[in-house]
Amino acid sequence: MAIQHFPLKLVSRRMLAPTVGHYTFVRDDGQPLDFIPGQFIQVHFTYADGTATKRSYSLATIHDHALGPGEAVEIAVSYVAGGAATALFEGLEGGGRVDASGPFGRFCLMPADANKRYLLIGTGTGVTPYRAMLPQLDALIRERDIQVVLLFGARTPVELLYGDEFREFAARHPQNFRFVPCFSRELPEPGSAQAHADVRHGYVQQYLDEFAPSAGDDIAYLCGNPNMVDACFEALKVHGLPVPQIRREKYVSSK
Known part of the structure; x- marks a missing residue:
């Protein structure tokens, strides 16, 4: 290209x-x-x-x-x-x-991937590429029943970028796609659209263990805050994921 x-x-x-x-x-x-x-x-x-x-x-x-x-x-x-x-x-x-x-860039889903699950992890505007991947994920779910977890870190509910779209995608694929917002500062109001069952309070790296990353099943994508990317990269290696199965892109704010 x-x-x-x-x-x-x-x-x-x-x-x-x-x-x-x-x-x-x-x-x-x-x-x-x-x-x-x-x-x-x-x-x-x-x-x-x-x-x-x-x-x-x-x-x-x-x-x-x-x-x-x-x-x-x-x-x-x-x-x-x-x-x-x-x-x-x-x-x-x-x-x-x-x-x-x-x-x-090469922060893309690869045609040769034969994994059972994608762990998509992002903070802030680092979730942007995952929005663009939704049609591909839809096709992979239909074609080979792929599982997807999107762990998305934001400070507050109003900073949950594209949250409505990810929730809608999760609703269409309840068996295959989990959308897990992690709010570090403020949780959604009870009964609000953002207050669904998979909401967490804290940082994405705190909840990685909950999803039991597996070298045999998973390919992970990390995008966003460099500290988050580094922390999750080290945690995934502890779980046994080889480096080629951990794909990274760091976002650094520039003035």
Whole structure:
């Protein structure tokens, strides 16, 4: 898959959380962006002094690749106080353009995988690639009855990015897909949509043992906060998972 440089035009944006926006673009050159779920793009811009810089964003686009490459290019953007990228995205109006390149990365589900279960572990915007993987997971559930656990860490219920979509997917696949939000600061209100049976209080790495990771059955994906990624990586190795069965991507906030 060739890496390309292309213009993106903003179609819409909405707030996923108080400091995270979901942005939907199309390529302004009329071409689709063919990508593998789990990959990312880079957005290029300049600082006030003219210095060139770039930021990386995982693609959140949900697309059925059986139908060919999609037109939408969707990303989740965390706002960082005083950040140059934040200023760029907050100032972007409908029809506004940014310069991008990609796709990049290998944080993807592999066709040769023969595992029985995926352990998908993420924090914050690190859950974005898992949203893009939902059509693939749907197909794997139907084709080989794969099991999936999504452990997602957020501080509070309002920061549970794409939570409604993951809950809906879990409802459609109750025997195969478990969505387990872990809230470190504040639990959902009783009776709210977020207060379903699999909610945990604490950090994702605290609950990894509960799911009994197995070298014979599991492939794990870790995406998000570097401390979480490192802690879960070490815990999974203790459970016997070889390094090739632990796939990692760290998110570091840049201003």
